[in-house]
Amino acid sequence: MYEPTDQASTATEYPAGSQISESDWHILAGFWHPVAFSSELADGPVAARLLDVDLVVYRTSEGAAVARDLCVHRGSKLSRGWISDDGACIVCPYHGLHYDRSGQCTWIPANDPDSAPPPKTMRLVSYLAAERYGIVWACMKPEPLRPLPEWPHLDEFGPEWLRIQIPKGTWAATASRHCENFNDIAHISWVHMKTFGNRARPVVPDYTLEQTDYGLYMALPYIEVERGFNDDLGEREREVFYRHHLTYPFATDLRVDYYEDDGESFFTSHFFDIGSPVSARTTDIYQVSLTNIPGATVEDYAEYQLVTNSEDIVIVESQRPENVPLNLAAETHIRADRLSVRYRRDLVEMFGLGSPEMIA
Amino acid sequence: MTAPDPGSLLHPVAGCADLVPRHVVKARLLGQDLAVWRADDDFVNVWADRCIHRGVRLTVAANDGAELVCPYHGWRYSNRSGNCAYMPAHPSDAPPRRLRVPTFRSEERYGLIWSGGSPEAEPPRLPHLEGEDTLVLRALPVNAPPDLALQGLLEWPCQPVPAPGDGASISCDSAGPFAVAVTARTGGTEEAVVHFVQPVDGGRCVIRPVMRGAPAADRRLSILRHHARQLEELRTRLESSAGSPVAVRGPSTPLQPLRRPTATAVSGRAPQLEVCVARKWLTAEGIAAFELAPVSGQLPSFQPGAHVDVHLPNGLVRQYSLTNGPGLTSVYRLGVKLEPDSRGGSRCMHVSVHEGDRLQLSEPHNNFPLRRDAARTVLIAGGIGVTPLLAMAQTLQRQELAYELHYFAQSDDHLAFGEVLEPLSTGLVKHLGLSPDQTADEIKKITHDYGTASHLYVCGPGPMIEATRAIAADSGWPEDAVHFEYFKNESELHDASSFEVRLARTGQTLVVGPGVSLLDSLRDAGVDMPSSCEQGVCGTCMATVLEGELDHQDVFFNDSERAAGDRILTCVSRAGGHKIVLDL
Amino acid sequence: MIRLYDYLLSVNCYKQRLLLSILDVPYERVDIDFYPGWEHKGAEFRKINPLGHIPVIDDDGYVLWDAHAILVYLACKYDPSGSWYPTSDPQRLGEVASWMLFAEGTTNTASAARLHVNLGYDFDLEACQAGAHRLFRVLDEHLWFREQQGQAWVASGESPTIADIALFGDVALSEDGGISRLDYPALRRWTERVQRLPGFIDMPGIFPVAKAPA
């Protein structure tokens, strides 16, 4: 499914000055992370930053590609360039060098047209790239530690489903703090008082929590308060059922079933949320929703999601320390926090994150 | 002279006037972020600016006068102790006593709040300011290192007050390691301002000037303005020589959190607090009231429903509920009824304990936690059973949550703590002089209409508790909505077993009895076991198991870890059989 | 009835909702499809406001745009007490005008930083933050001296004015844009006073405060 780029010699690519510890960096570089929405590539290459590395994300006729944002010729930013008319190459804005999807330089315009083609060694530092779910993903190691999240219903959905893409947000918080917040149940009744939170329901029941091959699965019921922003329907309680599928390290599919008054039939929304670690304390948030609620509109959904995010962002950005303490004794955990305890343990036990000897 | 370690001193962190009611001041000292707030009882709290749950800044918490409420998950922290008092996600659990926000020293002097990590240090006393009124001038945060500011102040002979006359002689002198005094003399008059420098972190400080004397009202504002303008000029100079007007972050010395003001050991029921009987009075027919003040330090905070074990002079140990409402933090207030067939506990309290006597107490324990999320809260008190319910009623009243307190007593003369009942009048219903049958009828009326999210708390003589439970069950109250004292707590812990533990390294053998956790038993035996959640969630209290079946009651381990059976969480889990061997 | 062309996450729109709520004036929200439609930049909306920004009000056919201008209009028209925009007191009116202009500055710095962080607007974040700190220093000092004179609000006098409303949102949401208020204690007390005004409503990102003591 992915075309491996044939040069991914990134083992020494730890960016100088990164606030991410070197050991954590090499681990995180082995996962797939979003670097752009597919829709962003319509007008040509875009710049992105992942784990403190500046990237160019572009799409050729062969597919999406990701490389260091650096022309090997004179170091210009390729993200300022464009896609060649035949769609096969990215063109450097400085001297017009052309590079194909694999990063190979295919044309040096200044050379005599009769001279030999550019040498095989003249190529960009390219990374694994994949395009799925309307998102371009990159992995900075030749062998990904884990596959992409498996969300088949987002690959293909029937006409009763509406897909909503939320504008990319940037949070001044670590990706794990964001991810824990997205999967935190107890905060809903406190933080989401403009959207779906119910102050009268602060109690967290003993919920289902399972370790899975992709990460964690959590399921529990809640009673939301439905607040129409743009209608006069006022507030009413509604029963919902949450299913969280957390794909390690930072991607979640939250499925919400909204029950009708009969308590049996329901409509469903999925909130897909992926935090992309731009740097130690900056995270780009990629969110896509699917819903089969009749009459739902992209505008309303996007606004709802943005308001929800803005309720969370101030809280999450205020958490200290900014880094998630992987030593469990450093914060306090209650039964409601079982998911986050398991998450932190797995980051350490499965992947070796937060390795103490490597922390500078 | 070598400069003293700034961590060994107290420094100003705020002006007293900054601490307006129901507000939390944001401060920073030596790289430590602080939340500073004044409770309604005027106690000034200096806390680490960090919720111990998920690290949210407490400077965005709401100060309700007695507790800070974190906005992320609603945890509440008590005035003075910083103890977590309530976790809304698990309303029927009493939070473990050791859950507390790190607290720091807080002293008031010269109109400033002083804090620091040292348990002994005092705020400086300066001859320039002693014995006089003082005026706190406008404090100025400066994006320059503290030593640069001190140097700048020494070289900046700013006229402290507007024009005391020409030819004033101005001198700037160091007044301790973090202060510069400016004195201006003209003729016979002398004005003095001391500039205290609060070291915020390596690259920043706050200059906090205090002037000697209280100027006349008409001069006050012009002095404030004059001085602020001068300091502003100094700041501009300092920041341009510090290189950047934007905040710089330099190395910083972290503060040491204060140790607990009371003994840290939380082992079992040994006495840990020494108190003195500050007041004893007869509050009702046959009921003595006591106010117990700490001999030193502060009393640990507690949650409504809590009791203490009182170690009596005659050697007996008796448990008494605390009646304190949220505002009362300086003493524990108890009520003791003289039981005619007393085996010596209540008699001893009534007859042998006098004002001024010393007593030993345990820390407060809570087996009767109050939920604060009920749609309806019904409190039913029989006689002296009112004591824990008084604490509950006052808490609910303060949070403006609806409640009913039904107080059954023989007569008006038997109603205890009238001065506390008075302000509760809205929720209070008195039932006087009823027979047991009439009482049962009354309780039927009170409980006849159960609605979801209603909770009933009953405390009184055994037969009354039994009757209430039966009546409530008949009227459809689910078991988990009826709470009564002396019932362990609602979480489904099975701690009825008793078993033996051998500690492989020390060779000790201990017996863990019913109702006692393995963790507490280990601590009693002198093993220093860490813990945090005490709910089997966080894994802090883990021990390695060498032998024996386990009865895991935690939610920390997954199935395979559970099956491996080589580790145990001592706060909740127990032996599956008669004996386990731990690697301790 | 007043129609307010509105977007929930816009601070400038929030200023209008706040004043309308405090004055207890009924109005109808017209929610602008900010995203993904950029409706306020579209041809249709430009017929209402050629500048293509919100908020805009339509008061029975009278159309007005610019956040601070709308505050002036609403206060003049709907505040019978005349205290929110004190036209009868030249000195206070002058102060209000001056601080409203100041609020343009906080909008262009503090609120711009927030737009950059939350909605990806292309502003120079560092410049916005540094500019906001410069203005906050001035405002904090001003409010501190107000307190020293026993006064609580931005303009002199006993009661708040639309200058408080114009400044409040930019200040209260500043931490969204990475602008800490550590150095501005008087500013932090003033935001709490605004939050305790009768009729106060908040928007996402503003933390609730405890009730004032009885």
Ligand code: FES
């Ligand atoms: S972070 Fe404060 S209550 Fe959870």
Ligand code: FES
């Ligand atoms: S103290 Fe947290 S599991 Fe025991």
Ligand SMILES: [Fe+2]
């Ligand atoms: Fe959230």
